[in-house]
Amino acid sequence: MLENAGVPFAVQVADVDEDAVKVRHDPADAAGLAVELARVKALAVSRREPNAWVLGADQTLAFDGGLISKAGSLGEARDRLSAMRGKAHHLHSGAALARDGRIVWSGVDTAAVQVRDFSDAFLDAYLAREGDGLLSSVGSYKLEGMGSQLFERINGDYFTVLGMPLWPVLAELRRVGVLVA
Template identity: 80%
Template sequence: MLEGAGVPFAVQVADVDEAAVKATHDPADAAGLAVELARVKALAVSRHDAEAWVLGADQTLSFQGGLVSKAGSLDEARARLTAMRGTVHQLHSGAALARNGQVVWSGVDTATLRVRNFSDAFLETYLKTEGEGLLACVGSYRLEGMGSQLFEAVEGDYFTVLGLPLWPVLAELRRAGVLRS
């Protein structure tokens, strides 16, 4: 997304214990958790390169009042998608910018996705086609791929669904003088 928007960047994996952050956070506050995970990641990297502008990001999924984690297997993905069939859920994409070991901005955006009442045959084809790559996605789908066929409607920003509240991030980078306005 950043590359497509013309923002130069380098990737550095934040070595953070996401399970520990989740354990201390209210599971009913999925949007808040997305921001907190983004903040923790941005700070972890910023502490190693104080002068860099560091963007941390994370995404959470809330469904039927609970927090959903990534599926551990295709069988778990099948069960999750079956449960979400004909219902709605929310994706919360959090982002945080850090510099000099401090978070200078953070935000979250939410999209609501309405899953269509797809057939079992479609689900099996989908799982076979997409394979274990789905296990890297919190909802066991990629909207930019065949997963788009799982939905009948999406309310919210496309980039939020992909995992980053891009418009607010770009606005903050312009405000901070990192990008030209």
């Protein structure tokens, strides 16, 4: 997303214990957790990279009153997608901007996603085509490509579904002078 928006960046792994953050956080506050994970990641890298602008991001998925984590197998992904069939869920994409070991901005955006009542044949074809790549997504789907066929509608921003509240991030990068206003 950032590359396509013309934002120069380098990727650094934050290497944070996400499970420890989740344990300390209210599981009913999926949006707040997305922001907190983004903040923790941005701070971890910012402390290692003085004078650098560091953007952290994360996404959570709220479904049926609970928080969904990434599937560990294609069987688990199949079960998850089957459970979401014909139902709605919420994706929360959080981002945080840090500099010199402190957060200067953070935000979250939410998209409501309505999954269509797809057939088992479609689900099997989708899993076969996408394979283990689906295990890197919290919803066990990718909106780009064939995954778009899983949905009836999305109320919210496309970039939020992809994993980052891009418009607010770009606005903040302009505000702090990283991007030309």
